[in-house]
């Protein structure tokens with residue numbers, strides 16, 4: 401069994417002696433507080449033992465539902481936002497062929513995402529596209545009341561029923577929501593949709609290994625059992641009784657906090673595989689919503705490399721020295737492509753002849769790492785043997801438990817997100833939502849000076 405590895409050696413020159421060691425005990429105590437449920441936000445730590453609690457029967461049930469959708473749909477729209485969206489997208493893109501949506505030979509349905517914005521153009525273009533499609537919908541919302549998702553679902557439900565008939569719509573619409581509360585639950589029960597429950601004690605951003613992520617991923621044709629197996633194995637090697645020297649989640653939490661305390665306020669997650677772009681986005685929510693509160697928190701930023709070396713590279717190399725970089729480094733490519741010989745050598749690239757493209761990518765990665773270190777950017781490496789379901793499962797759980805520990809080191813409740821309500825309150829007041837009369841009056845007075 402191989403595991404993803406953590407290399408923190410390139411943070412050492414930037415930290416005072418013993419800075420990480422000083423946090424070692426605290427990180428292990430934080431890991432223990434997750435285990436015994438004494439941490440802040442302890443009503444939301446259901447994700448901690450989630451991987452090992454997933455049974456083969458449960459995976460079979462999800463695969464069975466995915467089969468119904470796959471057999472009856474050429475397109476599946478996943479409606480959701482934040483934690484009800486980012487994980488599924490991250491995994492589907494990480495494991496998929498970059499051009500599957502263009503070259504689709506009908507083996508797998510196309511997966512589209514909606515309910516993650518309120519753009520009229522986006523929704524209009526999507527509903528127009530769907531007119532020619534045999535589509536189904538997975539409606540995902542923990543609260544069941546999120547405006548962006550509810551708005552998209554209302555449109556999609558109506559279109560699906562009109563296009564495919566009520567009976568078929570009932571077959572190809574699935575809800576993933578709270579067991580009892582929220583409009584998504586009420587609709588699912590009334591219409592008789594197949595539904596899955598998001599456990600109460602699992603917050604949205606920690607929910608990718610529940611049906612929230614697993615069903616869309618299975619619909620896309622990927623092996624969720626392997627994904628879960630990876631997470632299960634990572635659960636074991638980041639457990640509360642694994643010593644610091646072997647516990648990469650505790651190490652990651654400790655080193656990023658040591659860097660934060662030394663003035664590095666921004667963590668840039670970097671990848672050298674465009675397929676990991678949405679994994680960056682998932683990670684940003686996980687760490688941003690967990691840690692950014694009470695005037696504190698490492699700002700999670702992300703880049704795709706080498707792409708962004710040609711846009712953000714200058715800043716990273718030479719801008720304000722308040723950043724550190726965490727690189728997801730994939731050791732082995734899934735394909736083999738060699739540089740061909742060119743008789744004329746007009747581009748001067750014959751010196752690369754016969755080399756794998758991945759070898760050039762690796763040299764770009766190493767060269768960048770050294771340049772950034774020289775430029776004053778501490779570097780953490782997360783090394784993945786390859787980009788497959790098993791290691792993606794490991795990566796997800798590693799980041800989750802790292803986050804649960806790290807938020808405690810920053811001394812916040814990592815499992816709430818009170819700040820997210822403020823924009824919603826203003827939006828509802830501006831839209832004159834019933835029940836918001838006082839807020840509407842106040843916001844209008846404010847805008848009218």
Ligand SMILES: O=P(O)(O)OC[C@H]1O[C@H](O)[C@H](O)[C@@H](O)[C@@H]1O
Nearest residue numbers: 482483484541542543546604820
């Ligand atoms: O799943 P839902 O209840 O629809 O929530 C979707 C998302 O929106 C909220 O505003 C929260 O900030 C997120 O943590 C959550 O993942």
